[in-house]
Amino acid sequence: MGKYRTYLFLIMANLFWAGNYVFGKYVVAEMTPVQMTFSRWLIAVFLLFPIAQFVERPNWKSVLKEWRILVLMSILGLVGYNFLLYEALRFTTSMNAALVNAMNPALIVLFSSFFLREKISLAKGVGLLVSLLGVLLVLTNGQLQLIFQTEYNLGDLLMLAAILVWTFYSILGRKMKGLPPISATAVSALMGLLLILPFFLASGIHLPLSPKATMGILYIGIFPSVGSFIFWNASIREIGASRAGIYLNLITVFTAILSMLLGNPITLAQVLGGLLVFAGVYITGKKDKGIRS
Numbered sequence: 427m428g429k430y431r432t433y434l435f436l437i438m439a440n441l442f443w444a445g446n447y448v449f450g451k452y453v454v455a456e457m458t459p460v461q462m463t464f465s466r467w468l469i470a471v472f473l474l475f476p477i478a479q480f481v482e483r484p485n486w487k488s489v490l491k492e493w494r495i496l497v498l499m500s501i502l503g504l505v506g507y508n509f510l511l512y513e514a515l516r517f518t519t520s521m522n523a524a525l526v527n528a529m530n531p532a533l534i535v536l537f538s539s540f541f542l543r544e545k546i547s548l549a550k551g552v553g554l555l556v557s558l559l560g561v562l563l564v565l566t567n568g569q570l571q572l573i574f575q576t577e578y579n580l581g582d583l584l585m586l587a588a589i590l591v592w593t594f595y596s597i598l599g600r601k602m603k604g605l606p607p608i609s610a611t612a613v614s615a616l617m618g619l620l621l622i623l624p625f626f627l628a629s630g631i632h633l634p635l636s637p638k639a640t641m642g643i644l645y646i647g648i649f650p651s652v653g654s655f656i657f658w659n660a661s662i663r664e665i666g667a668s669r670a671g672i673y674l675n676l677i678t679v680f681t682a683i684l685s686m687l688l689g690n691p692i693t694l695a696q697v698l699g700g701l702l703v704f705a706g707v708y709i710t711g712k713k714d715k716g717i718r719s
Contacts, residue, residue: 432664436673439657444680446650447520447527448688450512453642456635459512462643463505464626467615469647474612477656484609492605493617495598499610500618503595510588518581521696524681525564526585528703531674532557533593541597553709560702561586568695607659615651678703 453462478484489496514523532553562570564582635643678700682692 440676442649470651514584557706563699
């Protein structure tokens with residue numbers, strides 16, 4: 427795969443992920459987070475299995491032998507993260523959610539040092555502090571004194587919980603190097619559907635959805651769930667996770683552009699906080715060789 431094609435894949439992957447924040451905000455107005463999570467992976471699973479078979483040609487029995495860790499990854503990354511993300515979008519803006527999410531690579535470095543005994547360099551330490559300052563600016567809308575008043579937007583706190591869940595998912599994923607990634611995701615998605623099915627059936631979904639919500643859930647099920655994952659993993663194989671990780675910052679950039687195109691305002695505090703998050707994540711990931719998402 428050529429260099430320019432790899433960069434195009436990275437750009438497309440993060441553009442699709444940004445759309446998940448923007449369009450998810452519209453879908454959550456008509457569907458609960460449980461319904462959105464189930465519907466998303468129901469759509470994705472019908473695409474992931476054929477694509478995995480075509481691209482990776484896996485030994486499905488070998489994949490299923492790792493069912494315990496796949497169930498755990500399903501609970502964390504496919505069900506837990508997405509449920510918390512969509513719950514967060516009920517209370518906060520797409521832009522805030524994307525900005526908080528931009529701290530994720532730095533958070534992975536911090537937790538990897540604790541659980542995987544990876545050393546944190548001075549550059550990583552500075553990056554973590556800069557990223558934290560940026561996130562606090564976003565959470566407090568530029569009024570840092572609010573940190574001591576615990577007056578936070580519930581959605582922003584839920585987004586912090588979401589990236590914490592994704593961090594554990596990412597660390598766990600490092601121990602699955604022997605499994606083909608698309609196949610593992612396909613099986614995890616199927617397991618996630620089985621786990622969430624009782625809650626979905628009890629949720630009492632109301633049909634039909636509006637055209638906007640229908641298009642939104644189709645977008646989420648196809649592009650972020652399938653397209654981003656394939657583009658991301660294809661790129662990592664070419665240039666490595668550390669170089670690809672810097673491109674995660676594009677999620678916030680694209681979310682800002684999409685939000686502005688849709689007429690949503692962006693505050694100066696969000697801009698400044700976002701710039702600090704970008705700077706911190708860049709400093710953290712510049713020399714890191716282990717960040718995955």
